Amino acid sequence: xxxxxxxxxxxxxxxxxxxGDMERATVFNEDPAAQACAFEDQGFTYLHIVDLNGAFAGRxxxxxxxxxxxxxxxxxxxxxxxxxxxxxxxxxxxxGIRRVILGTAAVRDPALVREACKLYPDHIAVGIDxxxxxxxxxxxxxxxxxxxxxxxxxxEDAGVAAIIYTDIDRxxxxxxxxxxxxxxxxxxxxxxxxxxxxxxxxxxxxxxxxPEYRMLEGAITGRALYDGRLDARAALALLSGQP
Numbered sequence: 001x002x003x004x005x006x007x008x009x010x011x012x013x014x015x016x017x018x019x020g021d022m023e024r025a026t027v028f029n030e031d032p033a034a035q036a037c038a039f040e041d042q043g044f045t046y047l048h049i050v051d052l053n054g055a056f057a058g059r060x061x062x063x064x065x066x067x068x069x070x071x072x073x074x075x076x077x078x079x080x081x082x083x084x085x086x087x088x089x090x091x092x093x094x095x096g097i098r099r100v101i102l103g104t105a106a107v108r109d110p111a112l113v114r115e116a117c118k119l120y121p122d123h124i125a126v127g128i129d130x131x132x133x134x135x136x137x138x139x140x141x142x143x144x145x146x147x148x149x150x151x152x153x154x155x156e157d158a159g160v161a162a163i164i165y166t167d168i169d170r171x172x173x174x175x176x177x178x179x180x181x182x183x184x185x186x187x188x189x190x191x192x193x194x195x196x197x198x199x200x201x202x203x204x205x206x207x208x209x210x211p212e213y214r215m216l217e218g219a220i221t222g223r224a225l226y227d228g229r230l231d232a233r234a235a236l237a238l239l240s241g242q243p
Contacts, residue, residue, distance in 0.1 A: 010062075
């Protein structure tokens with residue numbers, strides 16, 4: 001079970017949004033690389049990065065910030081936001097990103113996901129961001145008439161390394177992970193699933209260890225870490241089984 005600390009980039013700064021609204025961004029650190037190093041020092045082993053500007057622009061925007069982060073840490077990182085073509089995928093993997101996350105592209109261009117999985121096995125993830133069970137795209141600005149489970153099933157045989165499932169209604173508001181919906185998705189596919197959106201406290205981390213949720217690969221945490229509601233070392237110790 002992996003706990004992924006999140007760095008969401010807006011205008012080169014480390015921020016958190018509420019419900020995916022770019023106008024409701026709180027800046028937590030103006031130095032994303034320093035934040036990434038802090039996470040690594042706390043014991044985290046895998047970083048989650050989102051280029052928020054890129055998600056809306058449909059192309060990488062915070063490239064410089066991402067590159068600085070990668071140069072500062074040893075742990076692997078996965079990245080999403082504005083990755084819509086093979087050239088961008090290749091570019092990020094060449095720069096050291098371990099896993100590229102395709103969100104809007106998975107809906108608009110599923111053939112790209114399949115091609116990328118063939119070329120870069122174990123390096124391609126699909127981001128499924130859902131609102132009311134329906135998939136949202138274009139930085140959550142649009143909702144497609146497609147159920148999250150149906151999108152996941154499209155890639156059952158594609159070789160996708162993981163699915164990051166985000167409940168938009170809970171993202172950034174500390175409402176708690178939507179584990180029942182995430183587990184339902186995980187049961188519907190053989191692809192490993194990561195929970196995202198709303199992790200609020202150590203209670204959410206404890207819930208991940210319940211038998212009905214142990215099939216999940218892990219969870220992403222953001223605001224709870226930044227505002228001190230979640231103690232990083234306590235959470236990591238709990239997941240590793242340490243006293």
